[in-house]
Amino acid sequence: MDGGRMQEEMAQQLKRTIKEKRRGERAGSQDPTGGQLPTPLLSLMPASPSSRDNETSESTPVGSEQTVQTLSTTSGRPCGTGDTLGGGETLPWEVTEVSGWPDALLFTFYLEHVLPFLFPFYRPPAHEGGRSWILDMMMSSPVVRQTALCQSTYFFSRALGTADCDVAWERVLVQTKEAFALLRESLQAVHERGIAGNLREAVRALASVMQVQRFDIAVSNFENSHAHLNAAIALTQQILQSPGDEVDGPKHRYEAVISRLGPSSWTLPSQCIQVPSAEQADFRFSLSLNILHDIIASAVLQRKPQLQEYYMFLLQGTGDVKPPINLEDIVGCxxxxxxxxxxxxxxxxxxxxxxxxxxxxxxxxxxxxxxxxxxxxxxxxxxxxxxxxxxxVGDLLPGYYNQxxxxxxxxxxxxxxxxxxxxxxxxxxxxxxxxxxxxxxxxxxxxxxxxxxxxxxxxxxxxxxxxxxxxxxxxxxxxxxxxxxxxxxxxxxxxxxxxxxxxxxxxxxxxxxxxxxxxxxxxxxxxxxxxxxxxxxxx
Incomplete structure (x- = not known):
């Protein structure tokens, strides 16, 4: 990845290979509306370092060269080149100009269809803000917005039956490339400034990593699953450790992080229920998924769960206090x-x-x-x-939902x-x-x-x-x-x-x-x- 002629030639070669593969799949498909798996999006990207499978989340600091490369070499350029999105940037893939669907359409499709499909149990109650935090994050965070857009573009093309169309596929590629470029820049910024002083951006980066990981899985791409899992757990650990040595124990570290991510963007009198901030809701959601992934990976890989020290407080609570994380509300278990x-x-x-x-x-x-x-x-x-x-069900109209x-x-x-x-x-x-x-x-x-x-x-x-x-x-x-x-x-x-x-x-x-x-x-x-x-x- 030299950022020049060799990189461009390799990009063109890979693009031709992918096109030929897709044409072959379409030719052999008996179900043109979806019988063949599409080319996994991340298989278009350079592989992460071969040593990644031997790394654990405890030894991979977020923002380190390996972690940033793992999650962001998909931009096709090495980190630290100073490239930015916008302003006439040329993506590494020579993509033909396409007219994309309006962002408002894709945001709505994501909230109404993609999210319920990926997380059918996730229906946070109205008094906790519902899913408004997701819209808030998409509006305020470029990295979250772009990862949501690339997912929505893909699933929308599936819904329309246009996933095998070259123009639609080019649009998916563009959205994915932009999402990974932004994620790379976000992780690099977190690394340079430190998590303690950049906690909100770290939480937004974590949300994007989790979205990328789930998107990979949804479209049957497992090439980078181990690397993404390790990076997500490493980032989660560093967020939880960000309060510093003066805050001792999993319970107090978690509570300190939640406190620093609040309050919500609008507040009520102290006697009223406070709606969580977008970052608070985001972190709880991402942490829940990370715990699930950590537990399952520990069984498959035969390794100790990396977040186990937090399970007692986060999943079991203390005394009569309910646990902060309720996996049933997110993954149905x-x-x-x-x-x-x-x-x-x-x-x-x-x-x-x-x-x-x-x-x-x-x-x-x-x-x-x-x-x-x-x-x-x-x-x-x-x-x-x-x-x-x-x-x-826990919403304003539980009777309606039950019927x-x-x-x-x-x-x-x-x-x-x-x-x-x-x-x-x-x-x-x-x-x-x-x-x-x-x-x-x-x-x-x-x-x-x-x-x-x-x-x-x-x-x-x-x-x-x-x-x-x-x-x-x-x-x-x-x-x-x-x-x-x-x-x-x-x-x-x-x-x-x-x-x-x-x-x-x-x-x-x-x-x-x-x-x-x-x-x-x-x-x-x-x-x-x-x-x-x-x-x-x-x-």
Whole structure:
């Protein structure tokens, strides 16, 4: 990336390759409205450093050269060249002039369609400002605005059936390039000025990183998942540590950050409820997603959750005080189920370390696993005994939402939590007892996950929010169950917006075939995901 002739030649070569690939896909497609996955947007960009998979979030400071390159080499230029957007800038790709859709249209489409699709459970109550913080951020933050625009442009082209149109695709490329250029500049600014003195900009950059990560996953691009995950967690850690050494403990650090991000842009008398500022709502939202990603990645990568020191306060609360983070409101799964998955992941790491040194005590393993199992069984029994009761939607018109088909979000979150809990018990069984697909408990929980997925999860598109449980059920399913699970995914169209599910199905197809040819019972639950050469984040 020399910023000159060689860079331009390489850009042209890659562009021609992509066009030829897309033409080939269209020629072989039997479903021109969406049967083929589009070219993943980030695969157009230079790969991040090859060493990224060996890095952890703890060793990758945000704004460092590696982190900035990881998230922003997609601009096609090295950092620090002084390039800025606007004012007649020429993007590295030689893109033909296209007339884009109005920003107002794309913003509205994002708020009304893209966001509800990506986060169907996210309906913050009106007294907390609803989703107004997202509009506020898009209006006030160029980096957030541009990452939202690139997502909206892509999904809008899918909705219109024009995603295979060269002109529409060129527009998607332009929006994506601009988003990454701005994100690069934002991260560089945070690094140069420091997070403590630039907290709001750091939070906006984090929001954009999370959007890019989720967008990658939605369009089935996993090339940079590990790098994006590490960078997002590193930035989150540095934001939480920004209050300095004088603020001790996860609880006080979190509260100090929230305090410094407030108050809201408009205030009420002290006796009234205060609406959170856009940055406060933004940080809670991004932090929630980061915690979910961290928990799932810890299981897949067999590493300690990087944000675990914050879980006790953020997800469990203290005393009678509710926890600051409620994952059910954002991803549809109650906190306790995901906390136990993190505990199982930690138990798995302890077991492997003991085995490596020849010091595994099976009785101690069972002793550590018992409270995890007891919590899951107790909470699951509570949910299943009240499975007919809908949760509170938490808006001005809860009665309206409860009466509308497809809007019963409270009941859907109960169903998804039950799915997660059964999957967690399967995960625990594998960690404690090894690969035992014929075990009676294993068969029971696999059957319950499949029953909930096929009969109670509504609408079926919500399958995309339970990818982790879906993968575990697939891994332990009998042949006749495998066919049913395959059918659940293949009914979701177009594949291009259910990327993770189709990726899992592709991986499991190979795994199922190999099992039919082998009688080996020594297997690892997540080994097939790690063999892909990149992180398949199951969200």
């Amino acid at each position: 109650q906190n306790w189920a995901l906390i136990q998955i993190a505990e199982i992941s930690t138990l798995d790491i302890w077991k492997r370390q003991c085995k490596a040194t020849g010091a595994l005590d099976v009785m101690e393993l069972v002793r550590r696993a018992t409270p995890i199992k007891d919590t899951l069984v107790m909470q699951l029994a509570r949910l299943e005994s009240n499975s007919g009761e809908a949760g509170i 509308q088909s497809g809007n019963n979000i409270g009941q859907s979150s109960v169903t998804t939590t039950r799915i997660w809990a059964h999957a967690a018990l399967l995960y625990l069984i594998v960690v404690v007892s090894g690969w035992q697909p014929a075990n009676a408990d294993t068969r029971y929980h696999v059957a319950r996950v499949i029953e909930l997925l096929s009969s109670e999860l509504s609408p079926p598109a919500l399958l995309r929010v339970v990818v982790f449980p879906f993968f575990i059920a697939c891994s332990l399913a009998e042949p006749e169950q495998q066919t049913l699970l395959q059918g659940l995914v293949e009914s979701l169209k177009p594949p291009s917006i259910f990327g993770t599910l189709y990726k899992v199905l592709d991986i499991m197809g190979n795994v199922w075939d190999s099992r039919n040819r082998s009688s080996s019972t020594e297997r690892e639950l997540f080994a097939c995901l790690r063999s892909q050469g990149h992180l398949v984040l199951l969200v």
